[in-house]
Amino acid sequence: CGSHKGYRNLVVCLDGTANQFGHRNTNVVELHNRILKDDQDVPQLTFYSSGIGTYVPPSTFSLAHLRHNLDKVFAGSFKRLVEEAYRWIADHYLPGDRLFLFGFSRGAYQVRALAGMIEKVRIPVLPYTAFQIYQRDSARSQAEALALNFKRTFARSVRVHFVGVWDTVSSVGIAQMQPLPLTKSASHICFFWHGLALDERRVKFLSEYLAGGRSPLTGNEHYEEPPNAKEVWFPGRHSDMYDRSIPVIDRY
Structure with a gap:
């Protein structure tokens, strides 16, 4: 988890559903905007994705608008965005680079899936087949053997430096998708x-905890937080976590 001489920071920012650049930006957009991209000491490359169900023509009767609404309902672009x-x-990584992954809401889950994908299949020369190998049931020995063989044959070993x-x-x-x-x-981070x-x-905004998944641990369960991980509660609802500029009256 250290750094090497001449390393670069590769920063990926994935926003939540229907979040995009505008007059009131999310914390993910603001973070992306504040990254020093011309730092002479540590070069930083950035990638931003606006999330599931974004950017459509204004007409509510257009085919693109229908696809936009269907994407928000069925999240068909989840895999594509990851x-x-x-x-x-895969296109930009060089040995020694550090990977920083940031996301909000469903974009946060995509970021965690991305980190898991990098751990399971690493950074391959053939990225187009990586997701299919990653999402296979890891409990099956055949799927694990396939992922291991893929790593050995096509991939470079890398560890994600930071997930926020x-x-x-x-x-x-x-629907609730099967855990990736x-x-x-x-x-692995x-x-x-x-x-x-x-x-x-709200049920559709139940958080995915690092400990316990969608069901937080009770006081009777033993859990030691990993030294490299920190989960913190903040007052407010889901929308408060991406935009602190929302007036209090509009939050509730």
Whole structure:
């Protein structure tokens, strides 16, 4: 988890559903904007994705608008957005570079899936087949053997340096998807920080905790937080976690 001489920072920022650049930007956009991209000491390359169900023509009767609404309901672009970020890393990564991954809501879950994908199949020369290998049931020995063989044959070993996420939500569209491999672990990440909304009670915005998944641990369960991970509650609801500029009257 250290750094090497001449290293660069590769920063990936994935926003939540229907979040995009505008007059009131999310914390993910603001973070991306504040990254020093012309730092002479440590070069920094950035990638930003606006999330599921964004950027459509204004007409509510257009085919693109229909696709936009269907994407928000069924989250058909979930896999594509993860693959786009993964391919960007594969295209730019050089040995010694540090990877920083940031996300909000469903973008936070995509970031955690991306980190798991990098751990499971590493950074390959053939990124187009990586997601199919990553999402296979890791409990099956055949799937594990395939991933291991893929890593040995096509991939470069790399460890994600930092994952920073706001209020991870794993429900994509109208259904709860099956958990993706390594999204409930931080052992493959150097540093993991997670901000959670204390006052959110809506089912579709249930947070995906590092410990316990969608069900927080009770006081009777033994759990030691990994030294490289930190999860912190903040007052407010889901929307407060991405934009502190929202007037209080509009939050509730």
